[in-house]
Amino acid sequence: MKQQANALAKSERIIQIENLVTSGLLDAGEQVVFSQIATYRGGVRGYPNSAQSCGLAFVLDHSFVFYDKDMYFKVLYERVIEAKLDFFELGGVRGFLALGDVGRQLQQTKNTLELSYLDGDNTERSTKFQINDALTIPGEAEKAREFLNYLLEFKGQFLSYSSQNLSDPLSKIEKLKKLRDQGAISEDEFEAKKRKLLEQL
DSSP states (O other), X not given: OHHHHHHXXXXXXXXXXXXXXXXXXXXXXXXXXXXXXXXXXXXXXXXXXXXXXXXXXXXXXXEEXXXXXXXXXXXXXGGEEEEEEEEOOOOGGGGGGOSHHHXXXXXXXXXXXXXXXXXXTSOEEEEEXXXXXSSSHHHHHHHHHHHHHXXXXXXXXXXXXXXXXXXXXXXHHHHHHHXXXXXXXXXXXXXXXXXXXXXXX
């Protein structure tokens, strides 16, 4: 029985990896570290505020990836500012659970991964993915902590500043310089954004 379960898990993982390769989300030489069933909860430009269907969230060794039947999302760790857990979001069928003590317990459960990152236009964005893959809400909270722990193993690759520093133009210039040096933005992009920031001084 245990061998059958292991074989099934292995075949599911192979299918997941094949889907990542087919959709262009897994770069050559990149490895899948961990994955969980998850649901998109908003924040990616061009997509709705939430999704009803489940997808898959992946910790790769250079990036975070999510896909479901409607969307593909990938962000390199060098573009991630922060990763943390946020509280359970009520909605859909689970909205009926939001009564009395059960509702209060649900609202104190952190099972939603929140990623703050810089998009392609170097605009700070925040997106959320509710981690599923468990039979109970506390079980989901545990799965979410496990996913976050795997993700934070790559925190050394994250963009090294906090959102509190983003309001300071000089800090922004320093971070833009780092992005330019890493090749994430061009010299022309750096100069144009630097001029705009200097106007704020």
